[in-house]
Amino acid sequence: MTASKKLLMLASLFLPLALAADLYTPITVGLYVAATLFLLVVLLDAVRLWLTPRPQVTREIESNLAVQTWNPVTLKFVNESARHIKMMVFDLHGDGTQSQLLPQTLNLSANSQADVRYQLKATRRGNITLKNVDCLLESPWGLWSLRRSIRCESQVRVQPNYKDVFEFALLGDEQKLARMGNRQQRRRGEGTEFHQLREYQSGDPMRKIDWKASSRIGKLISKEFQDEQDQQLVFLLDTGRRMRHKDHNVEHMDQTLNSMLLLSHVAAKQGDAVGFMAFGNDHTWCPPRKHKGIVKHLLDHCYGLNAGLVMSDYLLAAQRLIELQKRRALVIILTNSRDEDRDDLEKAVLILRKRHLVVVADLYESFLGDMLKQDPENFEQSLQVLTTENFMRQRQEMHSSLNGLGAMCLDCTAEE
Known part of the structure; x- marks a missing residue:
């Protein structure tokens, strides 16, 4: 009292x-x-x-x-x-x-x-x-x-903030593609999954002609194929200390999870199976699954993941994923790397490339891009700009090396 x-x-x-x-x-x-x-x-x-x-x-x-x-x-x-x-x-x-x-x-x-x-x-x-x-x-x-x-x-x-996923689900198919920046294009003669029959067009290869249908109708009919739908997508999610970095007071980890859920929703709508494996601070394996409720399924497994203070081991993560994921898949590595990680990351890509397609989504802090846009006004600012340029150049060299090993690299901010 x-x-x-x-x-x-x-x-x-x-x-x-x-x-x-x-x-x-x-x-x-x-x-x-x-x-x-x-x-x-x-x-x-x-x-x-x-x-x-x-x-x-x-x-x-x-x-x-x-x-x-x-x-x-x-x-x-x-x-x-x-x-x-x-x-x-x-x-x-x-x-x-x-x-x-x-x-x-x-x-x-x-x-x-x-x-x-x-x-x-x-x-x-x-x-x-x-x-x-x-x-x-x-x-x-x-x-x-x-x-x-x-x-x-x-x-x-x-x-994770699934607001973007919910809003995306309410859009029409054309609006979804436009919002994601995707352009769906029929690649005639490519793909292995049958899509439909159509009239023959100049340039169609002879092996694509359906002779039985052509004889019944009385004109040439071609088979049209599309890219395979039943693919597997696996996210290799870094939960190490660099994913604790923040942009606009939001951790890279949170922004990465939001993007992962949105991409999972898109992949599920295309008929693909989606899963993820976390490495670094948390070690979680969620095998690829194919169903409409994939976003909720992933939410149940990833909502408790948090970036810790440990250094991520890319090589160990690649070895573990090779053991767990036997079927060929598209593996997207979500991380925030530095030049000192180059050797381990290259070895991890070499291991994964033996069986999977590999994409490295390498994040960097937004203030680095802002630093390069400003004009230095004194010696201290000039030194900061030069240091930032050197850092970004090292990243580009590392990404070029990964591209040479067969991986596709995305150099972007967490918000992007």
Whole structure:
């Protein structure tokens, strides 16, 4: 129990009265009486506060939250007593979260209920526990305050931000392709999966002509093929320390997971199987699966992945993936590498290329690109620009080397 500012101010009034009593003795008795009454009032107010019943509280929040997004939370308070309760409300949401609109002052009349609404943002993925709700009760006369903790535990799962995937799913096929920057093109004569029959066009190879259909119709009919649909896509996801780097206050790990989910949705719509393997801080294997609910399936396996402080071992990850993934697949390595990783990354690509197609999506920090765009104004800035140019040149040399080994490299920021 803590004394309020009001109590301290009232108590301070007795100090000049006590000094006056030394100078004018007749007021001493009256001062003693006033002090006694004041103490009785203070004690009575404290007892009434101590006997104030705790209100009941329930928390309403979604069981699944997207990381780095604001989500509404409602605290429902019920006062079943015959007393008026005035309090300040805090919700103990713990580490890895941020809140807005807290604390709030709440007045609960006798036998009534009221709601407290605020916004919550989770800054890390995984399981979080929202524990007790703290209430700072105010005494009826405002002389004391008492902290009461009300048990109200909620389990929440924080997942990657799948907003882009949801919005993408609502678009039409042509809009989807345009938004992704893709252009679907029929490559006549290529692919091995039969698509349809059509009239012969100049330039069609003889082996593509369907002679039976041509004899029935009386004109040349060609078979049209398309790229195989039942392919396998495997993401090799780096969860090492460099994936902790942030752009615009968002970790590379979070942005990478968002991109992985969006690409998985696109691949699933094309009839391909999608899976991933994490290496570095976490070692998780999710075999490729082919079904419409692939995004939810991947979410269930990757929402708890977080980049740690360990160095990622590309060679060990490649050896493990070769053992786990027997069928030929497109392997996309999602990482943030440095020149010192070149030897291990090249060895990993050589191992994977024996069976799979390999794409290396190598991320870099957006401030590096911004640094190269600015004109240096002094020696220090000139040195920073030269250092950045040297760093980017080393990356280009490493990517050229990986291209020579048969891998395709994407040099991009996490946001891209």
